[in-house]
Amino acid sequence: MSQGEVLGPLDESVGYVLKRAANALRSAMEAALRPLDLTVPQYSCLEVLAQRPGLSNAELARAVFVTRQSMNLVLRGLQERGLVARPDSAPHGRARPTELTPAGRERHREASAVVRAVERRMLEPLSDGEQEQLLRGLVACVEALGTE
Numbered sequence: 001m002s003q004g005e006v007l008g009p010l011d012e013s014v015g016y017v018l019k020r021a022a023n024a025l026r027s028a029m030e031a032a033l034r035p036l037d038l039t040v041p042q043y044s045c046l047e048v049l050a051q052r053p054g055l056s057n058a059e060l061a062r063a064v065f066v067t068r069q070s071m072n073l074v075l076r077g078l079q080e081r082g083l084v085a086r087p088d089s090a091p092h093g094r095a096r097p098t099e100l101t102p103a104g105r106e107r108h109r110e111a112s113a114v115v116r117a118v119e120r121r122m123l124e125p126l127s128d129g130e131q132e133q134l135l136r137g138l139v140a141c142v143e144a145l146g147t148e
Contacts, residue, residue: 027120032114036107041074043115046108049084049100056057056095085109 010016038046042062049055055063060124062070062146075098078084083104100108123131 004145021122025118028118028122029115033111036111036114039074041070041127042078043111045071045074045078046083046100046104046111047115049098050105050112053099054097058095058096059141060098078104113123 007016008014011036026040029043033040033043038044041064045060048060048063052063057071057075058068060075061068064071064074066074073088076085079086081103082101084098085104087100089096123134126134
């Protein structure tokens with residue numbers, strides 16, 4: 001696109017439609033997680049820890065796409081509710097590894113099921129092949145921009 005080109009109709013802009021889809025997904029996830037008393041960042045933290053236990057605050061923040069300060073608040077809230085555990089001091093260095101508690105694993109299972117149902121609802125209009133193509137296309141977009 002040269003400097004003189006303009007974006008064109010928003011409904012034909014991949015970036016704009018992608019942002020709309022992301023907002024719709026987040027809203028649907030928030031509604032689905034509300035009965036479990038979880039926010040999207042809290043759920044995301046539980047999901048990441050279920051798949052990669054022992055991450056530090058900074059590692060979790062990167063994985064969940066929030067600041068370290070925001071992740072500290074998320075972790076503190078989850079810890080107060082008995083869903084995650086962190087040692088009082090770091091075993092080495094400054095990083096304190098975080099793990100799910102038994103209650104956290106149970107809440108993760110419940111939350112993961114409702115979020116998966118939201119994702120299935122979102123993808124319902126697409127065939128299996130279209131879903132795979134969408135995933136491959138989104139991964140290629142992320143890689144093209146060199147982020148993550």
